[in-house]
Amino acid sequence: MTDQTTDRTASPDHTVDHPAALRVAAASVAARATHARPSSRPVDVRYLDELRRQPPVESGLARLPDERTRIGFVIVRDAVNFGSGLHPHLVKLPGLSGARTIGQLLLDRVRRDGVPTPAYLAGLDGRDCAEMFGQPTRGPAFTLMTMFATAWNELGAYTGDRFGGEYPALVEEAAGSPTAMVAILAGMPHWRDVSRHGDLDVPFHKRAQLATYGLSLCHDPGGARRFTDLGRLTAFADNLIPHVLIEDGLLEIDAELADSLRAGRPLAHGSPAEVELRAAAVEICERLAHLAAAAGDPVRPVELASLLWKKGQQPRYKARPRPRSVSFAY
Numbered sequence: 001m002t003d004q005t006t007d008r009t010a011s012p013d014h015t016v017d018h019p020a021a022l023r024v025a026a027a028s029v030a031a032r033a034t035h036a037r038p039s040s041r042p043v044d045v046r047y048l049d050e051l052r053r054q055p056p057v058e059s060g061l062a063r064l065p066d067e068r069t070r071i072g073f074v075i076v077r078d079a080v081n082f083g084s085g086l087h088p089h090l091v092k093l094p095g096l097s098g099a100r101t102i103g104q105l106l107l108d109r110v111r112r113d114g115v116p117t118p119a120y121l122a123g124l125d126g127r128d129c130a131e132m133f134g135q136p137t138r139g140p141a142f143t144l145m146t147m148f149a150t151a152w153n154e155l156g157a158y159t160g161d162r163f164g165g166e167y168p169a170l171v172e173e174a175a176g177s178p179t180a181m182v183a184i185l186a187g188m189p190h191w192r193d194v195s196r197h198g199d200l201d202v203p204f205h206k207r208a209q210l211a212t213y214g215l216s217l218c219h220d221p222g223g224a225r226r227f228t229d230l231g232r233l234t235a236f237a238d239n240l241i242p243h244v245l246i247e248d249g250l251l252e253i254d255a256e257l258a259d260s261l262r263a264g265r266p267l268a269h270g271s272p273a274e275v276e277l278r279a280a281a282v283e284i285c286e287r288l289a290h291l292a293a294a295a296g297d298p299v300r301p302v303e304l305a306s307l308l309w310k311k312g313q314q315p316r317y318k319a320r321p322r323p324r325s326v327s328f329a330y
Contacts, residue, residue, distance in 0.1 A: 013183055014173075014174070014177070014180040014183050014184070015183075016179075016183050017179045017232070018179065018182050018183060018186060018203045018205050018208070018209075019178075019179055019182065019205075019209065019232055019233050019234045020179070020232070021201075021203050022202065022203050022204060022205070022234050022282060023234055023282070023286060025197075025200055025201065025202040025203065025279070026202065026234070026279040026280075026282035026283045026286070027283055027286070028200055029197045029200065029202060029275065029276055029279035029280075029283075030276075030279055030280050030283040032198075033276040033279070033280065034254065034272070034276070035253060035254050035256070035257050035272055035273035035276045035277075036242070036251060036252070036253045036254070036257060036273060036276040036277045036280050037251075037252055037276065037280055038250065038251060038252070038280050038283055038284050038287065039249055039250050039251060039252045040252075041249060041250070043250060043287070043288065043291060045291065045292070045295045045297075047248075047250075047288075048288060048291065048292050048295070048297070048299065051304065051307040051308065051311060052299075052307065054307050054310040054311050055310070056310070059214075059217070060073075060103070060104070060107040061073070061074075061214075061217055061218060063107070063111065064107075064110065064111065066220070067168075067218055067219055067220045068167075068168055069110065069114070069115055070217075070218035071167050071168050071171055071215060071218050072110075072115030072167040072168075073106070073107065073110050073115055074211055074214040074215050074218060075155070075167050075170065075185075075211060075215070076106065076110075076115060076116055076121070076152070076155070076167075077102075077103055077106055077107075077214075078207050078210055078211035078214065079151050079152055079154075079155045079191075079207070080102065080106075080148040080151055080152065081099065081102075081103075081207050081210065081211075081330070082147070082151070082207065082327065082328050082329060082330055083098075083144045083147055083148075083326065083327075083328075084098070084099070084238070084239045084322075084323075084324040084325060084330055085266035085267075085324040085325045085326035085327070086098075086140050086141065086143060086144040086147075086326055087099065087144075087324070088264075088324075089139065089140035089141045089144070090102075090133075090135060090141050090144070091134055091135055091136070091141065093105070097318075101133075102133060105132070105133050105134065106132075106133075109132060115167065116152075117156075117165065118155065118156040118157075118159040118160045118165045118167075119156060119160060119165060120156070121152040121153065121155055121156030121159075122152075122153055122156030122157045122160060123153075123156070124149055124152060124153070125146075125149050126142060126145040126146035126148070126149045127145075128149065129145040129146075129148040129149050129152070130142055130145040133145065133148075147328065150190065151190045151328065154188050154189065154190050155188065158187070158188050170184055170185070171215055174227070176226060176227055176228050177227070177228070178212050178213075178216070178227045178228075178229065178230055178232055178233050179232050179233075181208075181211075181212040181215065181227065182205055182208040182209055182212050182233070183208075185205075185207070185208035185211055185212070186203075186205050186208045190328045191205070191207055191208050191328075192205070193205045193206050193207065193208070193328075193329045193330075195269075195270050195274075195275045195278070195329075196270065196275070197272065197275045197276070197279070202275055202278075202279060204237040204278055204282075204329065206236045206237045206238055206278075206329055206330045207236075207329070207330070209233050209234065209236045209302065210236040210238075212227070212233060213230065213233060213236070213302045213306070215227070216230055230300055230302060230303075231300045231301075233300070233301065233302040234282050234285065234286070234301050234302065235281060235282050235284075235285035235286075235301045235302060235304060235305035235308075236302065236305050237278035237279070237281055237282050237330070238278075238309070238330040239277075239322055239323045239324055239325065239330055240308075240309055240312040240317075240322060241281045241285075241305055241308045241309060241312070242277040242278065242280065242281040242323055243312060243317060243320075243322035243323060244308045244309075244311050244312045244317055245280070245281055245284055245308065246261075247316070247317055247320065250284050251277070251280050251281065251284060253273075253277070256273075257273045257277075260273075261321055261322070261323055262320075262321060263321070264321040264324075266324045266325055266326055267323055267324065267325045268325070269325045269326065269327035269329060270327075274323070274325055277323055281305075282301075285301040285304045285305055285308075286301055288301075288304050289301045289304060292304075
């Protein structure tokens with residue numbers, strides 16, 4: 001688990017371009033990595049064509065009644081879109097992973113009762129989360145529920161203190177800028193996903209970038225909250241995307257890391273191998289995006305990450321252990 005602490009006095013700096021800094025840092029990490037790095041194997045456009053043929057994964061947004069509800073759902077969902085190292089211990093819905101179980105149960109709750117208000121999130125505890133998600137009140141699953149409560153307490157206080165208790169106000173504050181949206185979300189310490197590799201800060205901000213992409217899909221036709229230039233976002237650096245890239249031969253790992261992954265051992269968050277896996281995934285998506293642009297059929301890195309995530313739902317990827325970590329990052 002991280003040692004982050006909640007600082008409700010911090011104000012987001014909208015001028016910070018975290019994705020641009022991540023592009024530079026990820027390329028630097030990939031160039032000097034010793035545990036995980038992009039493969040030297042050439043990739044042709046057929047791989048991109050294969051990615052684009054992925055069947056859609058139901059996000060649930062189309063089943064929500066209006067833009068306001070969709071925005072609230074995405075922010076509340078991605079506030080707890082982490083804890084992959086504890087997902088194997090969750091009680092899951094049939095056929096769904098831990099992350100998709102949590103997402104589906106939250107969607108069901110929102111459809112039934114509406115989006116949980118910031119005031120409600122600010123006051124709940126681990127037992128409330130366990131009841132909401134049908135989890136035990138002891139053991140590793142409950143550890144994750146207490147982490148969820150911490151993250152939701154923070155979101156509730158931040159939204160209440162700074163945005164009048166209104167989730168859409170976070171989006172309006174970004175004024176159409178996806179990088180500003182990332183900075184607003186990264187103003188919460190448990191969303192502030194920055195790792196260290198040697199002397200280099202690597203600002204992954206996985207959940208903030210994923211939520212920003214999700215928010216871009218929430219708008220009503222002609223809505224005023226549209227983001228411009230989603231190409232500024234990078235791939236969201238989770239654990240499934242590196243897994244798919246390893247299995248597809250685009251990401252090379254050393255023997256020690258391969259043995260650890262095969263054994264299903266969680267990676268220490270912030271360890272060199274874990275940082276290199278995530279950085280390599282970001283850098284590979286950048287290279288794929290350049291390849292697509294050169295072929296005259298551009299696709300943005302954040303969209304490539306979404307396509308790779310969808311590909312990871314196939315049984316052959318689920319059959320092998322994926323990288324996991326116990327942290328607030330992913």
